[in-house]
Amino acid sequence: MTELVLLVDAYLVDALPEIWFGAVMFALAMYVVLDGFDFGIGMLYATRDDEREKETLLTAFGPVWDANEVWVVAFGTMLLAAFPRVYSRVLADHYLLALGFVLALLFRGLGPEMREQRDDERWKRYWDYSFIGGSFFAPLLFGTLAGRWIFDAPTLSLPALLTGVGLVTVSVATGSAFLTAKTRPRLASDLRTYGIIATLVYLIGVVALLTTVVVTDAGGAAETVLSLPVGAIVVLSVVAGGGGSVLALRGKYRAWLVSALGLPALLSLLVALLLYPTIYPPTGLTVREAVVSPLALNLVTILGFPALLLVLWYFKFLYGVFSGPIEGEGYKN
Amino acid sequence: MFSTVLPDILIQGWALQLSPELASRAQFGWTISVHIIFASLSVGLAPFIVYFTWKDVRTDDERFTRLRSFWVKVFAAGFVMGTVTGIPMSFQFGTNFPQFAEVAGELIGGPLAFEAKMAFFLEAVFLGVLLFGQERVSDRTYILSSVLVGVGAWLSAFWILIVNAWMQTPQGFEMITRNGMEVAKLTDPLAAFFTPRMPWMYVHMVNASVISVALLVAGVSAYIVWKKRDAATWNTALKLAVIILLVTAPLQAVHGDAYGRHVADTQPQKFAAMEAHYDTGTADLHLLAFPKSIDAITDPKAENLFTVSLPGVGSFLATGGDFDAEVLGLNEYEENPPVAIVFWSFRFMVGLGFLFIGLALWGGYLIYNGRLSESSRFLKTMIAASPLGYAALLTGWYVTEIGRQPWVIQGELRTSEAVSSTLSGTEATLTLVGFVVIYIGLILVALHVLRWLVEDELRELGVKVSDDDRWYGPVPKVSDDD
Numbered sequence: 001m002t003e004l005v006l007l008v009d010a011y012l013v014d015a016l017p018e019i020w021f022g023a024v025m026f027a028l029a030m031y032v033v034l035d036g037f038d039f040g041i042g043m044l045y046a047t048r049d050d051e052r053e054k055e056t057l058l059t060a061f062g063p064v065w066d067a068n069e070v071w072v073v074a075f076g077t078m079l080l081a082a083f084p085r086v087y088s089r090v091l092a093d094h095y096l097l098a099l100g101f102v103l104a105l106l107f108r109g110l111g112p113e114m115r116e117q118r119d120d121e122r123w124k125r126y127w128d129y130s131f132i133g134g135s136f137f138a139p140l141l142f143g144t145l146a147g148r149w150i151f152d153a154p155t156l157s158l159p160a161l162l163t164g165v166g167l168v169t170v171s172v173a174t175g176s177a178f179l180t181a182k183t184r185p186r187l188a189s190d191l192r193t194y195g196i197i198a199t200l201v202y203l204i205g206v207v208a209l210l211t212t213v214v215v216t217d218a219g220g221a222a223e224t225v226l227s228l229p230v231g232a233i234v235v236l237s238v239v240a241g242g243g244g245s246v247l248a249l250r251g252k253y254r255a256w257l258v259s260a261l262g263l264p265a266l267l268s269l270l271v272a273l274l275l276y277p278t279i280y281p282p283t284g285l286t287v288r289e290a291v292v293s294p295l296a297l298n299l300v301t302i303l304g305f306p307a308l309l310l311v312l313w314y315f316k317f318l319y320g321v322f323s324g325p326i327e328g329e330g331y332k333n
Numbered sequence: 334m335f336s337t338v339l340p341d342i343l344i345q346g347w348a349l350q351l352s353p354e355l356a357s358r359a360q361f362g363w364t365i366s367v368h369i370i371f372a373s374l375s376v377g378l379a380p381f382i383v384y385f386t387w388k389d390v391r392t393d394d395e396r397f398t399r400l401r402s403f404w405v406k407v408f409a410a411g412f413v414m415g416t417v418t419g420i421p422m423s424f425q426f427g428t429n430f431p432q433f434a435e436v437a438g439e440l441i442g443g444p445l446a447f448e449a450k451m452a453f454f455l456e457a458v459f460l461g462v463l464l465f466g467q468e469r470v471s472d473r474t475y476i477l478s479s480v481l482v483g484v485g486a487w488l489s490a491f492w493i494l495i496v497n498a499w500m501q502t503p504q505g506f507e508m509i510t511r512n513g514m515e516v517a518k519l520t521d522p523l524a525a526f527f528t529p530r531m532p533w534m535y536v537h538m539v540n541a542s543v544i545s546v547a548l549l550v551a552g553v554s555a556y557i558v559w560k561k562r563d564a565a566t567w568n569t570a571l572k573l574a575v576i577i578l579l580v581t582a583p584l585q586a587v588h589g590d591a592y593g594r595h596v597a598d599t600q601p602q603k604f605a606a607m608e609a610h611y612d613t614g615t616a617d618l619h620l621l622a623f624p625k626s627i628d629a630i631t632d633p634k635a636e637n638l639f640t641v642s643l644p645g646v647g648s649f650l651a652t653g654g655d656f657d658a659e660v661l662g663l664n665e666y667e668e669n670p671p672v673a674i675v676f677w678s679f680r681f682m683v684g685l686g687f688l689f690i691g692l693a694l695w696g697g698y699l700i701y702n703g704r705l706s707e708s709s710r711f712l713k714t715m716i717a718a719s720p721l722g723y724a725a726l727l728t729g730w731y732v733t734e735i736g737r738q739p740w741v742i743q744g745e746l747r748t749s750e751a752v753s754s755t756l757s758g759t760e761a762t763l764t765l766v767g768f769v770v771i772y773i774g775l776i777l778v779a780l781h782v783l784r785w786l787v788e789d790e791l792r793e794l795g796v797k798v799s800d801d802d803r804w805y806g807p808v809p810k811v812s813d814d815d
Binding site for chain 2: 008062063064066067069070072073074076077078080081082084085087088089090091092093095096098099102103105106109110113114117118285289290292293295296299300303304307308310311314315317318321322
């Protein structure tokens with residue numbers, strides 16, 4: 001019985017609230033990495049005129065996007081389960097951005113699926129617009145919302161908008177790396193140019209964002225930005241971005257993909273560093289103040305963590321089934 | 334000229350805006366009404382998909398290959414629509430009802446997170462395999478994928494209904510103060526997950542989803558059979574749908590009767606609204622109700638309706654056996670739900686439920702006589718009935734959700750207290766209009782897609798389908814005078 005009492009009155013381990021902060025940020029990272037390259041595919045799709053090339057991009061996107069998108073639900077519901085006030089405030093205080101984002105996701109998701117339903121040029125064209133527009137606005141709005149949250153800044157401010165632009169450009173970079181690893185050489189070399197440009201713009205954007213934060217002390221984050229861990233993340237990002245671009249130019253696309261996916265992962269780590277120990281800067285709410293009671297958190301830990309491991313296994317399986325290069329409308333076996 | 338017109342429009346626009354509370358409730362109600370159609374399509378279609386996939390892979394029977402291929406396409410389109418309409422739902426707990434999310438966070442956060450991790454991922458990942466992977470995985474993995482998609486859909490309903498059932502019959506918590514706000518603290522997870530309402534709701538909803546899909550499958554099959562009587566594939570599907578209705582439709586009525594008694598026990602105010610029962614005392618059961626006047630439509634009261642009633646049976650039902658039992662009337666409460674919507678929705682749902690039993694029996698009789706595909710009248714009726722399962726499902730949820738008002742968590746938190754205090758009427762009205770317009774477009778697209786799938790199937794069967802069905806704009810009018 002003593003174990004049961006412990007379960008009710010104390011966290012399983014003392015650092016459980018911090019572990020959950022890490023878990024929520026992990027879900028955010030998974031979302032930004034995985035759906036990020038989906039958004040990138042959607043934006044790069046705008047550069048393709050040839051129907052066969054479009055089909056190739058859609059084939060890369062088709063089997064994985066829906067599963068990738070679920071990570072935003074995992075992120076949101078984990079935030080609700082562990083830090084209900086933060087979930088409430090992030091969404092309620094950024095009402096139009098949050099609902100604009102979900103509507104962008106709606107158009108992004110419907111586009112490719114509905115396009116296939118009818119062989120009619122006009123029909124396809126409209127759904128192409130829906131796919132491209134959604135893929136652009138979703139990361140822009142999500143990033144802007146995150147910028148407002150982290151830096152306690154208004155929508156039309158440099159910190160918020162630069163975060164939005166950062167997410168857009170990093171998505172193009174990863175989308176381009178993902179596609180080059182899966183397509184024929186001619187299309188790949190065409191797409192990598194966009195990826196390299198996006199990587200450079202992204203790196204400039206991150207530096208500009210952090211400089212702005214230091215200068216204006218947005219959200220009181222200036223001190224954190226000047227700390228060693230943040231410096232290390234910036235250096236690592238420059239190495240991953242610059243090195244990745246070199247790998248891309250040499251045609252080492254798989255290696256490029258790995259380093260490109262590192263960029264949004266590092267970005268998420270940056271977000272976590274900038275927030276902690278606060279979790280909602282506009283009211284100064286900390287992780288410890290916002291967390292739910294021990295029993296509730298222990299329960300979601302015991303039931304949720306094994307489930308999370310299982311999910312990671314599903315993804316390994318899914319990407320294993322749909323690995324390898326794409327030719328036209330289908331996977332090469 | 335513009336200088337006078339524009340301010341007028343702005344002023345009128347201002348006047349037309351709704352209060353944050355009304356707009357939020359309308360928006361949530363509207364978005365969930367559309368979402369639930371696609372969500373229940375997944376739940377109801379899942380067992381059909383598993384069965385067709387299994388028969389297809391195991392027997393190589395051409396009929397099941399076609400049925401699998403057709404309904405997987407419907408499932409996929411429905412799943413995408415369910416995803417894109419479902420994500421706005423979960424966001425609205427935060428954007429529009431943040432006080433609800435914060436008060437109930439410990440109780441609903443866990444189940445919602447489990448829904449994402451245990452159910453939604455499962456469905457999304459293995460649907461990818463089901464749609465694109467037949468050539469890339471073994472037959473066994475392929476069948477397993479269809480089963481896992483189905484398990485995902487049913488688990489999803491399980492976790493979501495844990496949340497909704499808790500809102501109807503909340504337990505397993507105590508109220509504490511955190512960060513200056515009264516919030517619910519989880520004290521007993523088993524009690525909080527398995528509330529009294531949970532099993533009732535799960536059985537009723539899953540069965541309703543299967544009934545709705547069976548009617549849809551029957552309607553589509555009947556249409557194709559009506560066009561081409563010897564279409565073997567679709568005769569099989571029609572027969573299967575009728576057999577499933579023969580089991581599920583009567584089950585729903587029997588189960589619904591007991592469920593009603595449970596509602597009377599646990600939510601007497603909702604039960605009183607369902608029966609428009611105002612004065613505490615014995616309650617009659619109004620099998621059929623006709624309004625005596627316009628007032629009786631908008632404000633039904635037991636005494637101003639022509640009813641076909643069973644005296645005292647309301648009491649009997651509410652208590653499970655006592656004809657003279659006292660049933661609390663609406664006059665006992667300070668604030669009541671909109672009685673008219675609850676009262677008429679309930680009658681609409683029950684009426685449709687009995688209609689489904691009748692249709693199932695009619696179809697069963699025709700199967701028995703071997704004349705299922707011969708009766709044009711039956712085929713046409715089934716075509717007309719194909720959307721009615723969803724009509725019953727929606728009105729059933731209106732009884733449940735609107736009947737719970739003014740509470741969002743029964744007896745604990747009022748809906749008006751849950752609405753965001755930082756939300757302006759302008760923002761709320763703007764997004765409401767946006768959701769209404771976009772979701773209407775989405776429904777129209779969904780109907781077009783279903784129609785094209787059916788037409789493709791007819792072409793495959795050699796039935797001539799006209800090609801002038803443009804999806805955009807009005808069809809050019811051809812004068813028939815000359």
